[in-house]
Amino acid sequence: MQTALAAAQGCLGFAVRRSARAMAQYYDAALAPAGIKGTQFALLNAVFLLERPGMQSLAEALGMDRTTLTRNLRPLETQALLVLQAGADRRERHVVLTEAGLATLTAAQRLWEQAHGRLVHGLGADRSRRLLDDLRDLTALAKDV
Amino acid sequence: MQTALAAAQGCLGFAVRRSARAMAQYYDAALAPAGIKGTQFALLNAVFLLERPGMQSLAEALGMDRTTLTRNLRPLETQALLVLQAGADRRERHVVLTEAGLATLTAAQRLWEQAHGRLVHGLGADRSRRLLDDLRDLTALAKDV
DNA sequence: GACAAAAGAGTGCATATACACTCTTAACGT
DNA sequence: ACGTTAAGAGTGTATATGCACTCTTTTGTC
Numbered sequence: 001m002q003t004a005l006a007a008a009q010g011c012l013g014f015a016v017r018r019s020a021r022a023m024a025q026y027y028d029a030a031l032a033p034a035g036i037k038g039t040q041f042a043l044l045n046a047v048f049l050l051e052r053p054g055m056q057s058l059a060e061a062l063g064m065d066r067t068t069l070t071r072n073l074r075p076l077e078t079q080a081l082l083v084l085q086a087g088a089d090r091r092e093r094h095v096v097l098t099e100a101g102l103a104t105l106t107a108a109q110r111l112w113e114q115a116h117g118r119l120v121h122g123l124g125a126d127r128s129r130r131l132l133d134d135l136r137d138l139t140a141l142a143k144d145v
Numbered sequence: 146m147q148t149a150l151a152a153a154q155g156c157l158g159f160a161v162r163r164s165a166r167a168m169a170q171y172y173d174a175a176l177a178p179a180g181i182k183g184t185q186f187a188l189l190n191a192v193f194l195l196e197r198p199g200m201q202s203l204a205e206a207l208g209m210d211r212t213t214l215t216r217n218l219r220p221l222e223t224q225a226l227l228v229l230q231a232g233a234d235r236r237e238r239h240v241v242l243t244e245a246g247l248a249t250l251t252a253a254q255r256l257w258e259q260a261h262g263r264l265v266h267g268l269g270a271d272r273s274r275r276l277l278d279d280l281r282d283l284t285a286l287a288k289d290v
Numbered sequence: 291g292a293c294a295a296a297a298g299a300g301t302g303c304a305t306a307t308a309c310a311c312t313c314t315t316a317a318c319g320t
Numbered sequence: 321a322c323g324t325t326a327a328g329a330g331t332g333t334a335t336a337t338g339c340a341c342t343c344t345t346t347t348g349t350c
Contacts, residue, residue: 013168020165023158026287142171
């Protein structure tokens with residue numbers, strides 16, 4: 001199998017990124033009935049859990065660049081799933097879910113659970129947990145060095 | 146730590162993608178002296194190993210969409226690190242490294258080894274191998290279902 | 291209180307990603 | 321040989337990603 005190319009050399013970066021492409025397609029397909037993509041689901045979910053977060057803290061929670069977040073919010077704003085509100089400090093912008101956003105999130109959560117379940121079932125619960133741990137440490141390592 | 150948000154729910158897709166962002170930044174920085182990015186290194190490396198591959202087989206080897214590959218080749222073509230040649234079958238396009246491309250690849254390989262070594266050292270050799278295995282299976286799972 | 295420094299956030303540019311669609315050329319069936 | 325089908329690859333559009341730079345507002349210093 002040619003797919004083993006760079007993976008044959010054991011490049012963690014390549015392996016993770018290739019897997020990320022597969023994950024994106026997998027979750028995008030699973031969440032399509034809700035009208036959002038995988039990254040957008042993670043975004044809505046974070047906004048819901050953090051309750052009116054600022055851009056900076058939201059970006060950090062998601063582990064993505066602040067400027068990437070700004071642009072990723074755009075299509076969700078267009079769909080009216082969330083709105084940006086100015087804070088008391090007028091430099092700040094807070095992200096708030098709309099009712100439509102909450103409804104979409106709720107629908108997406110059910111779809112996510114099914115999709116997630118299939119992966120965990122296929123990989124095994126222990127191995128899934130272990131993989132999450134390994135990825136967390138790898139990510140931390142890459143940011144340290 | 147807020148970073149645990151969606152990861153707290155153990156979403157494999159989110160964890161892999163967040164890790165991919167970190168890997169991209171890590172390897173991009175490490176390879177900067179060679180003038181290329183992480184994805185471009187993987188691409189050059191694959192072209193080198195496959196020897197004059199067609200678009201289809203190269204895309205499959207890298208686990209990325211055929212149309213993504215077309216565009217990812219563009220900046221490397223501009224830098225004259227590779228060229229596209231028509232095949233005997235004139236529908237086909239073969240990718241070939243230039244001398245400059247080979248030189249860049251060689252330089253990048255040394256930088257990659259150092260960067261890779263730091264990650265493997267930090268994570269441990271056994272755990273690194275295990276992580277690669279887990280990612281391979283996860284990727285296969287996502288493509289199956 | 292005025293001015294410099296710092297914090298919060300957006301833009302310009304470039305790459306990465308892939309689906310739907312189109313174009314060109316080869317293979318095939320009669 | 322001709323027309324249909326299939327194969328190989330590129331484009332249009334949209335999202336994802338982040339660095340360098342800029343803009344606005346607040347904080348801090350005197």
